[in-house]
Amino acid sequence: MSGLTLVDVCSGAGGLALGLEQAGFEPRLLLDDDEAAVTTLQTNRPQWNVLHTDLLDFDPAEHPVSHDVDLLSAGLPRVKSSATVGRADSQAEERLLEAAIYLVHAIRPRAVIIENVPGLAHSDEYQQFRDFARAELAHLGYEFSWLVLNAVDFGVPQNRRLGVLVAVERQRARAFQPPAPTVQEPMTVGVALEASMASRGWKDAARWTAQADRPAPTLVGGSRNRGGADLGPTGAKNTWATMGVDAHTVGDVIPGPDFDWNPELGRDGMVKITVEQAALLQGFPEAWEITGRKTARYRQVGQATPPPVGRALGRSLLAALNGGE
Known part of the structure; x- marks a missing residue:
């Protein structure tokens, strides 16, 4: 174990948290607003501290265990598309994206991962969020990268592109390198x-x-x-x-x-x-x-972050957090 800790929000079936655990992070608190997902987490990891609540309602002041953690991770629901822009689903996703950034203010982790659709990293419809995240995170002393990863490059038998925001405290940011593919040939x-x-x-x-x-x-x-x-x-x-x-x-x-x-x-x-x-x-x-x-x-299952992608991201962050000045 690395001794590094994480808080995972919008945890769903636990794909991102599981991958980060496999990389060496210790989940200190997880939360999700879906009862079935909470049961999934508790069934597979009884030792995990799982909270049944919406991210928008979560107050870290009431949960001191969320303070002084190394990583905040969020695998937010992948519901945004050209067909949903302007609908309630799309608006809810935008609120969750902003809430994840505001949570950085409250708990001040050493690093942040936010995962969603690939457009998160480059499409015009997410430009307002990227500008918001840039201003907030730079003010708090983080440097960040926008990545587009394909799960198939990490041994997942699925062409699944993910948009990922990775933010690291400025003094450690130079040590972060995006994860390299772990397989040469895709699994079928x-x-x-x-x-x-x-x-x-x-x-x-x-x-x-x-x-x-x-x-x-x-x-x-x-x-x-x-x-x-x-x-x-x-x-x-x-x-x-x-x-x-x-x-x-x-x-x-x-x-x-x-x-x-x-x-x-x-x-x-x-x-x-x-x-x-x-x-x-x-x-x-x-x-x-x-x-x-x-x-x-x-x-x-369909909304989950593939655990092998979480594991690869976690290993890259471990190197930065353990090796940064």
Whole structure:
């Protein structure tokens, strides 16, 4: 253990916190406003101090354990898109982004990670937030980087681009280097799920594995206010179809020995990805249990920061925090 501590907000299913723990950070406090996500965190890490509350309602003065920590991390819900601009979901996300920066004022961590959609780092729709964050963080004595990372570069079997703000106290900032890719070749959906697909004796598991020969498209969790569980927009569904997967829904069970896989017949002949398999495609360990009803479970998975990305970011920050002057 490094002896370095973190507070993680909007923790969801725990992907970012888990990756940072794997890198050597000790989670001191986590919080989320979703009951199913809180249960997920408590189920998998009973020793973690998990608070069921909205970030907008969190008062660090009432939780002294959040003070004097090395890292504040926030994997904020990925709900912003051209279709949601101006809607309640988009406005809520903007408030959460600002709240995360204001929390830096209150607890003064040595470093900050905020993760969201890739546009966070460069798109015009986030320019106001970037200007706000720049002014606030520079005033507090941080230097920062805007990164766009792809989870597939860190061993996650999914093309998932993430926008990340990393801020480090000025005296330590020079030691920070963005994480370098940890794999040379991307992991495919087939390789990631082969053992799972074969676990109930499905006779076509090996044949399906050979066809699922690419990383997954970005998994989308969606909003708790809209829709059911599916694997993403039309383009993503079409990509899944080339792998013989029906992406219009999320499966309840892994195929058994009698399932006849014949994608030429359309959706009825395709296999469905379960929530547990979606978690594997996000880089969660197999033993990580996602709790709640199916749609709530899939939403937690789809909105999560892949743990291997959190681990890579954590290792880069460890080097800066331990090596900075």
